[in-house]
Amino acid sequence: MRFSGKCNNAPFGESSITLFKGSRNDLAKNYKSRRPHLITFLKGSQKDKKKLMEENPTLFEYFTEIWKLRDRHMVKGLPNHYIFQLLPCYEEECIHPVCKRGQPEKEPVWYDGGPPLSYLPVPIADPKRCWGQPCDECKGFCTGHYLKPDDHMECVAKYGTDECVFTPPKDQVEAAAKSKCQKNEEWTETEYNNICKTVLLSTEDVRIWIEHVGLTSERRKAGAKKAAETRARKRKDNEVVQVERPSDDDELWCLCRGPEHGFMIQCDVRGPACFIWYHGPCVKISPKRGRLMERKNIQFVCYNCST
Numbered sequence: 001m002r003f004s005g006k007c008n009n010a011p012f013g014e015s016s017i018t019l020f021k022g023s024r025n026d027l028a029k030n031y032k033s034r035r036p037h038l039i040t041f042l043k044g045s046q047k048d049k050k051k052l053m054e055e056n057p058t059l060f061e062y063f064t065e066i067w068k069l070r071d072r073h074m075v076k077g078l079p080n081h082y083i084f085q086l087l088p089c090y091e092e093e094c095i096h097p098v099c100k101r102g103q104p105e106k107e108p109v110w111y112d113g114g115p116p117l118s119y120l121p122v123p124i125a126d127p128k129r130c131w132g133q134p135c136d137e138c139k140g141f142c143t144g145h146y147l148k149p150d151d152h153m154e155c156v157a158k159y160g161t162d163e164c165v166f167t168p169p170k171d172q173v174e175a176a177a178k179s180k181c182q183k184n185e186e187w188t189e190t191e192y193n194n195i196c197k198t199v200l201l202s203t204e205d206v207r208i209w210i211e212h213v214g215l216t217s218e219r220r221k222a223g224a225k226k227a228a229e230t231r232a233r234k235r236k237d238n239e240v241v242q243v244e245r246p247s248d249d250d251e252l253w254c255l256c257r258g259p260e261h262g263f264m265i266q267c268d269v270r271g272p273a274c275f276i277w278y279h280g281p282c283v284k285i286s287p288k289r290g291r292l293m294e295r296k297n298i299q300f301v302c303y304n305c306s307t
Contacts, residue, residue, distance in 0.1 A: 038063060069096055075120070082168055085120055115153050122164040123147075124155055131197040144200035169199035173206055177213035253277040255303070263287045269305035278302060 008019045022028060037056065040048050041063045053060040072094065075085040088096065090103040107116040123146040129135060135142035146165075147155060155163060167175075176195050180187060187210070196206050253260060253275055263280040270276055278300075280286060285293075285300070293300060 034059065041067075065095060069094065077166065078120070078122070079166055079168055079171070083120075083122075087117060119153065119156060121149065121152055122161065122166055124152055124163045125165065125200060126151070131200055141202065143202050144197070146200070169201055170209065172199050173201075173209040174213055177210045178217070180210075181214060181217040254279045254282050256282050263290065265290050265300050267302040267305055268299040269301050271305040273304040274302055275304070 007017050010017045037052055037059055040052050041060065044052070049060075070086070072089045072091065073086040073096070074080075075087055078084055088094075088098045088103075090099050094100065107118065109116050110119070126145045126147045129137075129142070129145040131142070131144035133142060133144075135145075137145070146152075173195060192203070192206070196203050199206070251260065252258060253264070254277060255275065256279065257275075258279065260277065261279070263286075264277045265280055265283065265285055266277055267274050280290065283300075283302070292298075
């Protein structure tokens with residue numbers, strides 16, 4: 001509420017921010033009640049999804065139909081974690097009302113006299129305003145510009161989307177930096193400037209991203225090494241102490257006077273009343289504890305030898 005109070009009517013450019021409360025009618029309540037089921041459908045385990053399908057088959061079928069519709073209408077090839085576009089498929093079996101009306105004679109446009117809906121202004125670098133060149137628009141060093149709307153539409157109309165930058169700058173820098181880290185190579189000045197020119201960012205911005213990727217890579221390597229050492233130590237601690245002991249199945253050992261089985265430990269005194277070998281559970285010593293005793297050279301003395 002404090003956040004909402006501060007944001008509502010706050011200035012934003014030449015306008016202001018206005019917040020509205022969500023709908024509270026029955027339809028909104030129904031949507032809210034279905035939200036946990038939708039999360040299960042999208043992100044749940046196979047077991048949870050199967051349970052949802054068995055307990056609420058109608059809702060599960062509804063979610064499935066909507067997701068199929070989404071897949072049919074989703075424009076492929078876009079960086080979907082940054083931008084996505086849905087366009088009608090106009091297939092006969094589609095449940096969307098726009099598709100049911102059939103494909104129109106003319107492709108719908110964004111606005112009167114504007115480009116078709118299939119046109120999406122994915123950035124295109126302006127070849128006339130490149131990285132490092134003199135620029136009337138920039139006060140300091142110019143890192144390059146992308147085409148303006150009218151020039152962009154003209155370029156796409158003539159050459160298609162081949163020049164569009166579908167991979168965001170951040171992803172391009174990260175991919176190049178990760179490749180360098182994997183090969184354990186240093187950046188040359190030429191390579192550094194080339195990646196800056198490609199993504200139209202300043203050398204300082206690119207340096208920050210490259211250092212971030214390098215530090216992340218180092219932390220992950222250190223974490224993986226530590227995890228491997230921890231797993232190895234745990235495996236070693238859980239190993240049964242391997243020492244020579246009689247293998248005669250008819251012999252009886254331990255306080256319980258039972259045959260050899262499982263983890264056993266030998267008394268280090270072996271007096272006249274000693275049973276020599278003892279089952280770990282009978283003397284409350286686990287394999288892990290036995291390994292620790294062996295590593296630290298701690299003697300095990302049975303009850304008979306200690307009295």
